[in-house]
Amino acid sequence: MAKPRPTTGRKRAPAKRAPKKAAARSRGIEPQACRLDATESEIAALTRRIEAEGGAVLGTYREPLGGNPVVFASLPIEKVEPTPFQRDLSEAHHKKLAGVLDKTGLFLDPVIAITAPKEGFWTPNGRHRLAAMRRLGAKAITALVVPKREIAWQILALNTEKAHNLRERSLEVIRIYKGLLEEDGARPETDFAYYLEEAALVTLGMCYEKKGNFAGGAYAPILRRLETFSDDSLRKALHAHEKHAEDVFKLDELVSNAVAKLKARGLMSPYLRAFVVARINPLRWIQGDPPPLEEVLTTMRERAAKFNTEKIKQEDLAGAGGVPDDE
Numbered sequence: 220m221a222k223p224r225p226t227t228g229r230k231r232a233p234a235k236r237a238p239k240k241a242a243a244r245s246r247g248i249e250p251q252a253c254r255l256d257a258t259e260s261e262i263a264a265l266t267r268r269i270e271a272e273g274g275a276v277l278g279t280y281r282e283p284l285g286g287n288p289v290v291f292a293s294l295p296i297e298k299v300e301p302t303p304f305q306r307d308l309s310e311a312h313h314k315k316l317a318g319v320l321d322k323t324g325l326f327l328d329p330v331i332a333i334t335a336p337k338e339g340f341w342t343p344n345g346r347h348r349l350a351a352m353r354r355l356g357a358k359a360i361t362a363l364v365v366p367k368r369e370i371a372w373q374i375l376a377l378n379t380e381k382a383h384n385l386r387e388r389s390l391e392v393i394r395i396y397k398g399l400l401e402e403d404g405a406r407p408e409t410d411f412a413y414y415l416e417e418a419a420l421v422t423l424g425m426c427y428e429k430k431g432n433f434a435g436g437a438y439a440p441i442l443r444r445l446e447t448f449s450d451d452s453l454r455k456a457l458h459a460h461e462k463h464a465e466d467v468f469k470l471d472e473l474v475s476n477a478v479a480k481l482k483a484r485g486l487m488s489p490y491l492r493a494f495v496v497a498r499i500n501p502l503r504w505i506q507g508d509p510p511p512l513e514e515v516l517t518t519m520r521e522r523a524a525k526f527n528t529e530k531i532k533q534e535d536l537a538g539a540g541g542v543p544d545d546e
Contacts, residue, residue: 255281272339291362292362294361294362299349313351317355320352330344342362343374392415406452419446437496445512446512470523477495478492
């Protein structure tokens with residue numbers, strides 16, 4: 220029986236569960252309580268910032284669920300940029316949206332915005348609306364400006380409409396991570412677990428940044444099982460992810476060599492890489508707590524270097540599955 224390994228104190232992100240249905244009218248504030256004067260101390264600095272940047276405050280209120288202050292404003296469009304840590308712009312989507320806006324001649328869906336660290340504003344969820352308005356030559360864009368910058372991370376983490384593939388999700392997470400470093404790199408990584416979703420996505424994001432067509436799907440199950448968020452600061456934890464990404468790349472080079480040899484022998488399957496990774500993965504034989512990720516990757520590199528492709532037959536590949544090699 221495998222000997223239990225000591226716990227490391229590292230944590231996983233809390234599970235995201237749908238809230239239970241609450242009793243009617245049991246939460247939030249009444250309509251009259253949503254009124255908020257623009258001179259209130261909570262938003263006074265924000266309204267001054269908006270006006271100093273050339274914007275116009277159109278209204279102020281408390282949102283009805285948590286009672287948090289919000290400023291409704293019209294902002295110079297050149298002063299608004301997407302947050303630097305969200306997914307890439309879809310050319311097709313923003314062009315189609317621009318066509319709809321052009322036909323109606325109306326912009327009725329304000330973006331959400333926060334103040335950028337130095338000047339201007341960031342929008343964490345209005346990238347395509349912003350691009351569509353710029354495409355149409357608009358001078359301004361309406362926005363719901365929130366005083367708390369942390370809302371940008373929350374919006375990206377809680378966006379239930381996003382349907383990213385592994386590459387997109389990983390790249391978005393590593394961009395969020397780097398944005399958080401600039402905001403407060405001294406805080407523990409575990410403080411941001413909810414926004415980052417999975418520790419493995421940080422490491423995979425680094426891999427995809429280095430190589431856009433990296434076959435991350437082959438290694439994601441291993442990283443997800445073994446990587447957890449650290450109590451170390453973001454800056455220190457980042458070095459651990461960098462080391463893990465470097466180790467995964469070294470492993471992938473050896474796996475790629477084995478895949479090339481299998482192809483040279485005429486063996487064909489869309490799952491060749493997944494097949495090789497499964498053959499050298501020691502986790503499938505381990506019961507109880509697994510070894511640390513560093514140890515597992517070292518073992519896999521040793522096995523990949525010794526992988527005997529001459530013993531593999533086409534029928535061995537028949538049951539191969541997982542993520543296709545071109546993921």
